[in-house]
Amino acid sequence: MELVAIGTVRSPLTDRAAAPKQGDEGAPEATLEFDAGVADALDGVASGDELLVLTWLDRARRDVLRVRPRDDPARPVRGVFTTRSPDRPNPIGLHRVRVVAVDGLHLRVRDLEALDGTPIVDVKPVLGGVDER
Amino acid sequence: MELVAIGTVRSPLTDRAAAPKQGDEGAPEATLEFDAGVADALDGVASGDELLVLTWLDRARRDVLRVRPRDDPARPVRGVFTTRSPDRPNPIGLHRVRVVAVDGLHLRVRDLEALDGTPIVDVKPVLGGVDER
Numbered sequence: 001m002e003l004v005a006i007g008t009v010r011s012p013l014t015d016r017a018a019a020p021k022q023g024d025e026g027a028p029e030a031t032l033e034f035d036a037g038v039a040d041a042l043d044g045v046a047s048g049d050e051l052l053v054l055t056w057l058d059r060a061r062r063d064v065l066r067v068r069p070r071d072d073p074a075r076p077v078r079g080v081f082t083t084r085s086p087d088r089p090n091p092i093g094l095h096r097v098r099v100v101a102v103d104g105l106h107l108r109v110r111d112l113e114a115l116d117g118t119p120i121v122d123v124k125p126v127l128g129g130v131d132e133r
Numbered sequence: 134m135e136l137v138a139i140g141t142v143r144s145p146l147t148d149r150a151a152a153p154k155q156g157d158e159g160a161p162e163a164t165l166e167f168d169a170g171v172a173d174a175l176d177g178v179a180s181g182d183e184l185l186v187l188t189w190l191d192r193a194r195r196d197v198l199r200v201r202p203r204d205d206p207a208r209p210v211r212g213v214f215t216t217r218s219p220d221r222p223n224p225i226g227l228h229r230v231r232v233v234a235v236d237g238l239h240l241r242v243r244d245l246e247a248l249d250g251t252p253i254v255d256v257k258p259v260l261g262g263v264d265e266r
Contacts, residue, residue, distance in 0.1 A: 001136035001189045001252065003223050025263060038222060040198035043212035051214075054225055056134050065173035079176035081184075081256035089171060090136050090254045092187055092225065119134065121223045123214035130158060 003056060005119035006041075007034035007105075014116050016059055021070055022084070023095055023111035032107040032120060039105060045123075047102055053095045054122035055114050060091035093118070096126065136189060138252035139174075140167035140238075147249050149192055154203055155217065156228055156244035165240040165253060172238060178256075180235055186228045187255035188247050193224035226251070229259065 011030035013019045020026045032053065034042060045051070064087035066077045080088040093114055101108040144163035146152045153159045165186065167175060178184070197220035199210045213221045226247055234241035 001138070001191075001254070003134035003136060005134070006222050022260065022263075038198065038214075041212040041214045041222065043199060043210075044215040045212065049215075052227065054223075054227075058134075065171065066176060077176075079174040079178065081171075081174045082177040082182075082258055084257060084260065088255060089139050089174065090187075092255050094185065094187075094227070094257060121134070122221060122225050124217060124227060125215055127155065127217065130155075 003121050005035070005056070005121065006038045007032055007120040009055065009112065009114045009116060009118040009120060011112065011114065011116045013113065016115060019115060020113045023097060023113045027111055027113040029100065029108060029110055030112040030114070032109060034105040034120070036105060045099065045102060045107065047099050049099045050126040051097055051099060052124045052126060053097055053112065053120060054124070055093035055095065056119040056121050057086040057091035057093045058119060059115065060086035060088070062089055062091060064088065092121070136254050138168070138189070138254065139171045140165055140253040142188065142245065142247045142249060142251040142253060144245065144247065144249045146246065149248060152248060153246045156230060156246045160244050160246040162233065162241060162243055163245040163247070165242060167238040167253070169238060178232065178235060178240065180232050182232045183259040184230055184232060185257045185259060186230055186245065186253060188226035188228065189252045189254050190219040190224035190226045191252060192248065193219035193221070195222055195224060197221065225254070
């Protein structure tokens with residue numbers, strides 16, 4: 001089960017400690033730079049779309065199974081599968097973003113808390129109701 | 134970027150063609166069997182929880198970049214990143230499920246359309262509003 005990078009996050013965020021915990025908690029705009037080999041897979045993506053971006057959180061730890069949610073010392077430790085901590089056995093990031101501009105292989109997006117240089121591994125649409133699929 | 138399986142889906146669904154396209158379109162109950170090595174990461178998961186389960190869709194094709202959404206011949210082909218097709222460069226499945234029972238390393242869940250034997254790679258909570266995190 002080998003993931004291939006399909007692109008890279010370009011963001012002003014470079015430091016995990018300074019990054020917001022979620023994209024809707026003050027993340028700056030970022031650019032998704034896709035590899036030319038996946039251009040066809042982007043066909044139909046448009047400004048205004050809400051997308052789920054999956055990343056490989058390459059600066060996370062894979063040997064952490066329990067954490068204090070949001071690094072809050074007042075909260076008890078619990079399993080990472082009940083939290084969005086980047087530290088987990090398979091550090092896949094799941095980010096809900098809004099596309100603000102499309103320029104070929106570059107998507108400008110809002111609400112992405114991933115750090116600069118983070119590999120992108122997948123993109124999916126946000127699912128609407130059953131009638132809209 | 135090597136994924137490790139942390140568990141396996143056990144489901145009556147064995148045939149991709151017969152499986153529902155999404156979990157809320159008639160999927161049967163299924164069991165998530167986790168490996169003993171990630172028991173601590175499940176600490177806090179409870180019956181009634183809504184979870185996002187990430188899987189490795191091991192029967193998908195990785196060389197498909199454009200598809201007809203929902204295999205509907207009436208719809209034009211478009212990029213896989215605008216669809217939930219399992220065929221995509223990194224075939225990661227994203228499934229929103231409801232936990233109906235917890236028994237040690239086994240979680241019984243509703244609304245999972247993944248096939249029997251599918252490797253599980255991550256579990257995340259559904260995020261509530263900012264105030265609830």
